[in-house]
Amino acid sequence: MTVTAAPELDVEQLRKDFPILSQRIRGKPLVYLDNAATSQKPRSVIDAVGRFYATENANIHRGVHFLSERATLAYEAVRAGVARFLNASSSDEIVFTSGTTEAVNLVAQSWGRSAVRAGDELLVTAMEHHSNLVPWQLLAAQTGAVVRAVPISDAGELDLDAFDRLLTDRTRLLAIAHVSNALGTVNPVRALVAHARQHGLVTLVDGAQSVPHLAVDVQELNCDFFAFSGHKVYGPTGVGVLYGRAALLERMPPWQGGGDMIEAVTLEASTFAPPPARFEAGTPKIAQVIGLGAALDYVAAVGLAPIGAREDELLAYATDRVSGLDGIRLVGTARHKAAVLSFVVEGVHPHDVAAVLDDEGVAVRAGHHCAQPVMSRFGVPATVRASFAFYNTPEEIDVLIRGLGRVRTLFA
Amino acid sequence: MPSLSELYQNVILEHNRSPRNFRPMPNADRHADGHNPLCGDQLTVWVRMDGGVLEDVSFQGSGCAISRASASLMTSMVKGKTREEATRLFERFHRLVTGTLPPDQAETLGKLAVFSGVSQFPIRVKCASLSWHTLRAALDEGIKTTT
Numbered sequence: 001m002t003v004t005a006a007p008e009l010d011v012e013q014l015r016k017d018f019p020i021l022s023q024r025i026r027g028k029p030l031v032y033l034d035n036a037a038t039s040q041k042p043r044s045v046i047d048a049v050g051r052f053y054a055t056e057n058a059n060i061h062r063g064v065h066f067l068s069e070r071a072t073l074a075y076e077a078v079r080a081g082v083a084r085f086l087n088a089s090s091s092d093e094i095v096f097t098s099g100t101t102e103a104v105n106l107v108a109q110s111w112g113r114s115a116v117r118a119g120d121e122l123l124v125t126a127m128e129h130h131s132n133l134v135p136w137q138l139l140a141a142q143t144g145a146v147v148r149a150v151p152i153s154d155a156g157e158l159d160l161d162a163f164d165r166l167l168t169d170r171t172r173l174l175a176i177a178h179v180s181n182a183l184g185t186v187n188p189v190r191a192l193v194a195h196a197r198q199h200g201l202v203t204l205v206d207g208a209q210s211v212p213h214l215a216v217d218v219q220e221l222n223c224d225f226f227a228f229s230g231h232k233v234y235g236p237t238g239v240g241v242l243y244g245r246a247a248l249l250e251r252m253p254p255w256q257g258g259g260d261m262i263e264a265v266t267l268e269a270s271t272f273a274p275p276p277a278r279f280e281a282g283t284p285k286i287a288q289v290i291g292l293g294a295a296l297d298y299v300a301a302v303g304l305a306p307i308g309a310r311e312d313e314l315l316a317y318a319t320d321r322v323s324g325l326d327g328i329r330l331v332g333t334a335r336h337k338a339a340v341l342s343f344v345v346e347g348v349h350p351h352d353v354a355a356v357l358d359d360e361g362v363a364v365r366a367g368h369h370c371a372q373p374v375m376s377r378f379g380v381p382a383t384v385r386a387s388f389a390f391y392n393t394p395e396e397i398d399v400l401i402r403g404l405g406r407v408r409t410l411f412a
Numbered sequence: 413m414p415s416l417s418e419l420y421q422n423v424i425l426e427h428n429r430s431p432r433n434f435r436p437m438p439n440a441d442r443h444a445d446g447h448n449p450l451c452g453d454q455l456t457v458w459v460r461m462d463g464g465v466l467e468d469v470s471f472q473g474s475g476c477a478i479s480r481a482s483a484s485l486m487t488s489m490v491k492g493k494t495r496e497e498a499t500r501l502f503e504r505f506h507r508l509v510t511g512t513l514p515p516d517q518a519e520t521l522g523k524l525a526v527f528s529g530v531s532q533f534p535i536r537v538k539c540a541s542l543s544w545h546t547l548r549a550a551l552d553e554g555i556k557t558t559t
Contacts (some may be wrong), residue, residue, distance in 0.1 A: 258555075349474075349477060355416065357534070359416040366451075367452070381451075381474050382451065
């Protein structure tokens with residue numbers, strides 16, 4: 001089977017946008033297949049961050065001087081850009097966080113502690129990343145609520161009958177991954193959110209693994225909260241986004257106190273700014289937000305439709321090639337998947353597989369992918385995960401396959 | 413440039429395939445569980461003492477080739493040694509895998525010298541030393557399994 005690049009994308013040209021991709025690792029060309037952990041950065045993002053520090057750096061929202069005004073405008077322009085990217089109805093619904101993890105924790109601690117009572121139920125799924133599970137466990141411990149999880153099938157798909165059964169009159173929240181980081185499963189979040197909202201639940205979608213691969217429209221999803229990380233969508237580390245429905249954000253108390261989130265402060269008490277400022281205490285990650293803006297511009301210029309189509313082709317090719325090898329078991333074979341191929345090599349620990357692949361210049365992730373319940377569900381301590389971005393090539397997947405051949409020879 | 417063949421020496425691959433003393437020990441005096449939460453490796457080490465001597469040592473668990481081969485070689489090497497000898501061996505082994513053992517002392521480690529390549533792969537030091545830490549825990553504060 002051969003695969004050619006989607007006609008829309010000139011991959012060879014686009015790869016030149018990513019300086020790191022031309023590196024050699026251990027004397028071999030880098031084959032970067034760890035995009036679900038973090039994507040590489042195009043020159044435009046690297047330059048935007050550098051240019052900000054070189055020519056625009058100032059604190060925002062407080063100075064009247066030229067640089068501060070310019071930095072404030074640039075920062076708020078990215079907020080408007082993120083709102084457009086997600087099709088939020090207002091940029092006031094966009095809160096900058098340090099990443100998906102902080103966004104989920106913000107909702108758990110602000111909305112959760114004010115709205116969740118003892119005996120309430122919080123519904124997650126058995127395929128959540130720890131960042132969309134542990135914050136709810138913490139909230140449960142603080143409030144006396146109970147966390148319940150929708151189980152998954154052998155293919156790594158949600159058990160929708162169980163989902164229906166798990167919805168009770170005590171369920172307050174559905175928190176669900178859009179795309180599973182460990183399995184690649186694309187969940188039917190639109191239908192699940194609609195169903196949950198009919199039962200009066202608040203809904204949060206973890207978009208860390210979906211935003212890099214498919215267009216997201218929060219009004220179409222109709223979720224109350226949507227979270228993603230900048231660094232997985234070609235942006236800098238240290239910045240993420242929480243979209244929150246305005247009606248909910250307005251009712252939520254602050255979760256961190258400090259500068260920039262207040263209206264008036266006396267020694268006795270304070271009143272708080274409206275959202276989104278209420279949830280951005282302290283000097284924000286200004287340079288990272290500027291970099292995120294450049295990343296979303298880059299993605300928009302390349303186009304999420306051709307990006308998604310390209311990644312689907314790569315995933316299909318890799319799945320076909322890896323399935324053709326003896327002694328390999330795929331973990332996660334859902335009908336609808338995005339850009340993640342998780343597998344185990346019989347009799348060889350994933351860390352040993354990754355070490356051999358590393359020697360070939362191939363970067364994959366080996367481990368539990370911060371999803372230990374998923375590993376338990378499939379009876380493995382860990383998996384090898386190859387995850388793709390549009391800049392990967394079928395030839396790189398061939399290098400992966402050759403590396404897996406070497407694994408089998410070495411550990412035979 | 414560290415090479416893969418230095419990490420996965422033949423003795424290591426062979427002990428990974430056929431680990432020695434890979435069994436539970438019903439009549440052990442003590443045992444301890446070791447766990448590396450970063451990679452999910454876990455193992456149990458059992459010890460039966462005869463006075464101050466490690467009369468029998470065994471292990472079971474799951475882990476990568478480095479951790480499994482290290483546990484296997486450890487059980488072979490410490491059997492028949494006193495606690496103090498085993499502790500001193502661990503100290504030298506730890507210096508070997510962290511690259512702080514003078515080269516002329518490597519041979520005092522016998523077969524354990526095959527782990528010298530680990531020092532080139534810092535992330536694998538924990539794999540190589542998990543079984544040793546677990547043995548030490550068993551000797552120091554191990555849960556007594558029989559009375």
